[in-house]
Amino acid sequence: MKKVFKIFGLFFSVIMVVGILAGCGSAPKAQLKVYNWGDYIDETVIEEFEKKYNIDVIYDTFATNEEMYVKVKGGGADYDVAFPSDYMIERMIKEGMLEKIDFSNVPNYKYIDERFKNLPYDPNNEYSVPYMWGTVGILYNKKMVDEPVDSWKILWDEKYKKQIFMLDSSRDSIGVALKMLGYSLNTRNIDELEQAKEALIRQKPLVLSYVGDEVKEAMISGQAALAVVWSGDAVYTKRENPDLDYVIPKEGSNLWVDAMVILKGTKNKKAAEQFINFMCEPEIAFRNTDYIGYSTPHTEAKKMLDPEILNDRTAYPPDEDLKNCEVFEALSDVIKEYDRVWTEVKAAR
Amino acid sequence: MVGRIVKRVYLYLIFLFLYAPIVMLVVYSFNESRSMGRWSGFTLKWYAELFKDTEVLRALYNTLAIAVLSAVIATIIGTAAAIGIHEMKRIKKAIVMNLTYLPVINPDIVTGVSLMLLFVFTKPFTGMGLGFFTMLLAHITFNIPYVILSVMPKLKQLDRHVYEAALDLGATPFYALRKVVIPQIMPGIVTGLLLAFTLSIDDFVISFFTTGSGVSNIAIYVYSMARRGVNPKINALSTIMFVTVLALLLIVNKRMNKDNSKVKESVR
Amino acid sequence: MRRTWYAYPYLVWMAIFIVVPLFLLLFYTFTATTEEGIRFTLQHIKRIWEPIYLIVLLRSILLALICTVVCLLIGYPVALILASKEYSQNKVLALLFVIPMWINFLVRTYAWMSLLGKNGLIDMVMDFLHLPPVQLLYTDHAVVLGMVYNFLPFMVLPIYSVLTKMDKSIIEAAEDLGADYITVLKRIIIPLSLPGVISGITMVFMPAVTTFIISRLLGGGQYILIGNLIEQQFIVVGDWNFGSAISFVLTVIILISMGIMRKYDREYEGGAIW
Numbered sequence: 001m002k003k004v005f006k007i008f009g010l011f012f013s014v015i016m017v018v019g020i021l022a023g024c025g026s027a028p029k030a031q032l033k034v035y036n037w038g039d040y041i042d043e044t045v046i047e048e049f050e051k052k053y054n055i056d057v058i059y060d061t062f063a064t065n066e067e068m069y070v071k072v073k074g075g076g077a078d079y080d081v082a083f084p085s086d087y088m089i090e091r092m093i094k095e096g097m098l099e100k101i102d103f104s105n106v107p108n109y110k111y112i113d114e115r116f117k118n119l120p121y122d123p124n125n126e127y128s129v130p131y132m133w134g135t136v137g138i139l140y141n142k143k144m145v146d147e148p149v150d151s152w153k154i155l156w157d158e159k160y161k162k163q164i165f166m167l168d169s170s171r172d173s174i175g176v177a178l179k180m181l182g183y184s185l186n187t188r189n190i191d192e193l194e195q196a197k198e199a200l201i202r203q204k205p206l207v208l209s210y211v212g213d214e215v216k217e218a219m220i221s222g223q224a225a226l227a228v229v230w231s232g233d234a235v236y237t238k239r240e241n242p243d244l245d246y247v248i249p250k251e252g253s254n255l256w257v258d259a260m261v262i263l264k265g266t267k268n269k270k271a272a273e274q275f276i277n278f279m280c281e282p283e284i285a286f287r288n289t290d291y292i293g294y295s296t297p298h299t300e301a302k303k304m305l306d307p308e309i310l311n312d313r314t315a316y317p318p319d320e321d322l323k324n325c326e327v328f329e330a331l332s333d334v335i336k337e338y339d340r341v342w343t344e345v346k347a348a349r
Numbered sequence: 350m351v352g353r354i355v356k357r358v359y360l361y362l363i364f365l366f367l368y369a370p371i372v373m374l375v376v377y378s379f380n381e382s383r384s385m386g387r388w389s390g391f392t393l394k395w396y397a398e399l400f401k402d403t404e405v406l407r408a409l410y411n412t413l414a415i416a417v418l419s420a421v422i423a424t425i426i427g428t429a430a431a432i433g434i435h436e437m438k439r440i441k442k443a444i445v446m447n448l449t450y451l452p453v454i455n456p457d458i459v460t461g462v463s464l465m466l467l468f469v470f471t472k473p474f475t476g477m478g479l480g481f482f483t484m485l486l487a488h489i490t491f492n493i494p495y496v497i498l499s500v501m502p503k504l505k506q507l508d509r510h511v512y513e514a515a516l517d518l519g520a521t522p523f524y525a526l527r528k529v530v531i532p533q534i535m536p537g538i539v540t541g542l543l544l545a546f547t548l549s550i551d552d553f554v555i556s557f558f559t560t561g562s563g564v565s566n567i568a569i570y571v572y573s574m575a576r577r578g579v580n581p582k583i584n585a586l587s588t589i590m591f592v593t594v595l596a597l598l599l600i601v602n603k604r605m606n607k608d609n610s611k612v613k614e615s616v617r
Numbered sequence: 618m619r620r621t622w623y624a625y626p627y628l629v630w631m632a633i634f635i636v637v638p639l640f641l642l643l644f645y646t647f648t649a650t651t652e653e654g655i656r657f658t659l660q661h662i663k664r665i666w667e668p669i670y671l672i673v674l675l676r677s678i679l680l681a682l683i684c685t686v687v688c689l690l691i692g693y694p695v696a697l698i699l700a701s702k703e704y705s706q707n708k709v710l711a712l713l714f715v716i717p718m719w720i721n722f723l724v725r726t727y728a729w730m731s732l733l734g735k736n737g738l739i740d741m742v743m744d745f746l747h748l749p750p751v752q753l754l755y756t757d758h759a760v761v762l763g764m765v766y767n768f769l770p771f772m773v774l775p776i777y778s779v780l781t782k783m784d785k786s787i788i789e790a791a792e793d794l795g796a797d798y799i800t801v802l803k804r805i806i807i808p809l810s811l812p813g814v815i816s817g818i819t820m821v822f823m824p825a826v827t828t829f830i831i832s833r834l835l836g837g838g839q840y841i842l843i844g845n846l847i848e849q850q851f852i853v854v855g856d857w858n859f860g861s862a863i864s865f866v867l868t869v870i871i872l873i874s875m876g877i878m879r880k881y882d883r884e885y886e887g888g889a890i891w
Contacts, residue, residue: 038573433624
């Protein structure tokens with residue numbers, strides 16, 4: 001047992017020494033705190049920014065919009081730039097958590113595709129600059145599904161009992177049910193919600209699992225025939241398993257956008273705007289979309305892409321695919337209803 | 350003897366159960382494809398990527414530092430606490446123990462958020478934002494109960510009379526503690542240390558809410574990339590950690606066996 | 618020679634880091650903020666008594682109980698073996714128990730999914746032995762397996778630490794008096810190891826009630842557990858009052874049941890456990 005102590009004691013001292021040494025001698029440079037999704041940027045881009053503008057970038061990551069929101073709202077960690085998703089941006093604007101961007105400092109905004117401007121969550125383009133976008137749709141295994149897939153209703157087909165993955169998230173799954181029934185996925189109508197609830201409870205015996213991010217691995221290894229996934233993941237899984245294909249159902253779906261925002265109370269607004277502008281430089285935007293593999297809203301970066309990707313309907317769907325797609329709205333007043341519905345669905349036998 | 354074989358087989362089965370997934374992820378750290386769904390060839394590229402990634406290496410340093418520091422500090426405070434609590438009267442003991450259970454019962458989100466609020470409220474007084482130190486404080490907080498729970502059984506097992514005999518023979522209370530009590534409760538202390546270290550090294554939720562300023566740990570790093578798919582360089586990292594620890598263990602084991610055989614010889 | 622003052626550093630720590638957050642929790646549980654201001658209320662606690670939430674609570678407790686019992690049944694023999702003559706010299710073996718837990722939880726669980734899933738390793742082994750494939754992933758069994766996997770060291774280690782350095786002379790005396798191994802086990806070893814067992818049960822059952830990720834990843838997320846519910850309230854819905862209330866009720870239930878359990882054991886052992 002003594003040896004265990006000796007080892008721990010050794011580690012202890014080493015760590016203290018390293019920690020102290022590392023702490024001293026760091027000259028205060030201009031700093032920028034960035035809060036992004038994990039693995040959602042080409043790391044070399046950050047280094048280049050640091051060198052070009054002589055700013056120290058402190059980079060933190062989060063796993064979900066909601067956790068990011070709680071951290072920022074809590075006030076303990078003061079970030080300057082963040083990368084939330086559409087509905088979260090809407091919520092943060094309503095709650096006064098964002099700064100208006102001075103677009104004279106972000107001239108590269110001109111490269112963003114018009115289609116991603118004036119979206120419902122930021123109708124006057126004052127607070128955000130789009131970063132990545134995508135859709136939600138059905139990923140299916142061509143070897144296990146021998147009919148054409150074009151409607152959400154296939155996820156309610158008895159033929160695929162226990163071969164279906166649904167998302168373990170209230171908004172996403174309730175959204176799918178609403179779309180299947182022909183309603184808006186931002187509905188505030190309790191009656192429509194109840195119908196969605198019934199549909200989901202009806203579907204429950206057919207669902208193999210309510211999944212999160214692990215759906216990618218599961219579909220690649222052939223655990224199920226059908227799954228609800230995001231388009232970015234679809235591109236990745238199709239590459240790993242050529243038996244897979246992706247489709248946006250005809251009833252319409254969700255169009256999502258992740259965008260860059262500046263958090264209220266930032267002491268480095270200029271640096272934040274420089275960062276956002278830098279991310280919109282064609283070369284930089286291209287490197288990001290190339291590394292991440294998701295679709296970019298940047299017109300110039302898009303031109304630099306491999307034609308194979310540009311022609312991939314999954315990554316860059318034509319307008320007709322998107323005509324019934326909606327962006328999520330914040331729904332703070334009815335979110336409790338969605339939660340209650342979801343709890344009832346999950347608790348049902 | 351049949352008993353001996355049964356014991357062996359049972360133990361092997363348990364270890365097979367414990368290490369099956371570990372072996373899997375070691376194997377997949379050499380997988381060409383990014384996915385664990387299929388094997389597509391042998392490669393070392395994930396290891397190369399691992400060493401190029403400064404963010405993950407920094408997270409690793411933070412993880413180990415906090416794990417060692419919080420485990421050691423929690424063990425010291427917790428062992429002392431257990432000794433003290435053991436002597437308390439019924440009601441006081443009950444209150445303290447029930448409060449001690451709170452970090453164990455509460456879901457991580459509650460502990461994490463409430464500690465975050467505590468740190469944020471005290472920020473004007475301490476001038477300290479969320480970062481390494483607050484994460485360390487949080488880790489110590491959830492580690493101490495486990496140390497107490499590990500040491501208490503040994504204290505109950507302890508024979509009071511040996512301690513009192515030592516005092517009668519002229520030892521100071523502190524000397525008696527050091528030479529009589531501590532050696533007897535040592536297995537409990539080591540257990541507490543190990544469990545605290547284990548809890549700390551893989552904590553996500555509480556760490557996420559009590560850190561900031563670019564201080565991340567491996568758990569936060571991994572969970573944050575879950576949306577994009579866990580990069581196999583994490584498998585590579587896990588493999589390296591695992592192999593290192595095994596190697597250390599083997600060395601320590603060999604040393605201990607050498608010591609034991611030396612003792613056996615001198616006794617003869 | 619009251620050594621209670623040894624605990625004072627911890628008591629200070631506890632006051633700051635456990636009691637203060639507790640008051641925060643109580644604040645959210647028992648108050649509601651309206652336009653008029655903050656007022657005392659029991660509405661959040663009342664909400665929990667809706668059948669839908671009670672089902673969730675009961676399910677979580679049941680699952681935790683199963684996990685604890687399985688851990689105990691598997692773990693006690695392991696601790697016995699590790700402490701027995703053949704292996705007691707080998708101090709390193711116990712360490713091997715915790716090491717898998719140092720690997721990231723998500724990575725470990727993904728590895729289990731790979732093992733248990735269709736076309737996974739276990740499927741391939743069954744195929745090799747010409748046995749029919751078994752659906753292991755996304756079942757309740759997988760959830761129990763996953764939970765036992767993560768909690769086993771917390772059961773084994775405290776029991777093991779009590780079994781080593783157990784007073785062998787008592788055992789020898791019993792054997793001299795004619796007791797066979799089973800009797801020795803039942804009448805001497807198990808009662809004497811009870812403090813360790815109680816600690817093990819505490820360290821497994823309590824966190825197991827609020828664990829939910831394993832159920833999501835390995836069990837198919839088919840039902841919602843109390844841990845999910847609480848997290849949802851804090852993170853998605855933003856209803857910290859309800860989240861705190863659920864947590865509060867859960868804590869009270871568990872503390873009371875642990876207290877009752879200990880009362881029974883006090884008779885058995887005859888020494889103060891609390």
